[in-house]
Amino acid sequence: MSCHLTFSSIGLLGFGAFGRLIAAHLAPHLPCLVHDPALPQGATLPSGVTATSFAGAASCDLVILAMPVTEMAAACRAIAPHLRPGTVVVDVGSVKLATAAIMQAHLPAHVGLVGTHPLFGPQSARDGIVGRKIAICPIRGKAHLPVAAFLRARLGLQVIVTTPEAHDREAATVQGLTHLIAQALARMGPLPSRMTTASFDLLMQATEMVRNDPPGVLAAIECANPFAAPVRAEFQALIAGLDRSYAGPD
Structure with a gap:
């Protein structure tokens, strides 16, 4: 299928940090x-990005x-x-059950409705997005098919088709x-x-990639995902158990 025949605009x-990342990679194609x-x-x-009104953006065939x-x-x-008949609406939120319901x-x-979650952000995409992963959740109709084709063919992304529930269960961890x-x-x-190990340096790199994420991203990940709280509770219980074992016998 031809992506350019499927979507013309x-x-x-939203043009925050992630919106700007999206625009930078989509504008060369459409x-x-x-x-x-x-x-x-x-x-x-x-180049290729034009500011418009709310209604102007909503009138495109891919929103x-x-x-x-x-x-x-x-x-x-x-x-x-x-929204015109046949328009495809896609979200890029970090949770999928909530956004699908909305x-x-x-x-x-x-x-048509498609839930997506690019499994990368501005920090991890500094060297490009080819080969990066994106989760796609079919929500209404078969709109996910041309979306997945576009993401694979034009952006070189690794597309993972899943359900909102399966996505949120894995994302919670x-x-x-x-x-x-x-x-x-x-x-x-x-x-x-100064005196750091390779494993500690990697841990710090991972921390730096996400520690400055906007509050809205953190709220979605930790609060809007219904499976996040049980995962945190299990993790904290395991930490408490390890702490007791390290303390030695009473």
Whole structure:
């Protein structure tokens, strides 16, 4: 299938750090119209990226929701009247059960819905995104098929098709624990930097990749994922057990 015949324009709602990353990689392939209330008038944008109105972005045939999960319901209600039949709406949130429910509840039946979660961010994508992973969750219709084809053929991404529940179960450990440990280590600083081991250096690199993520990302990962709290509880119980064993017999 030809990706350019399937999609002719991309509307990007949200132009924060991740929105800018998305635009940088999509604009070479398709016209990218962006809208973000925080975008200054006359701001310099990358080649192929054009600022537009809310309705202008929503009128494209592929619309990407790149705002915090907490703002998604309001955004969906606002764009609903502007979405044309056959439009595909995609979100890029860190959780999928919540965003799938929001889109199904607030977007009209005549649009296709796809949940996605790029398993990389501005830090890990500094050297490019070819070969990086992205999770795709079919939500309504078969819109995920052209989306997956575009991501594979044009961006070179490794596409993982899954369900919102399966995604959130794995993300609760993969992201939930990573951010939990990173936040704890950040609060222990300043940490040693002179006599370090290779394993400690790798741990610090992982911490640096996520410690400065926006609060909305952290809230989605730790609060909006229904499986995150049980994973944290299990981890904390194991830490407590290890601590008791290291203390030795009473």
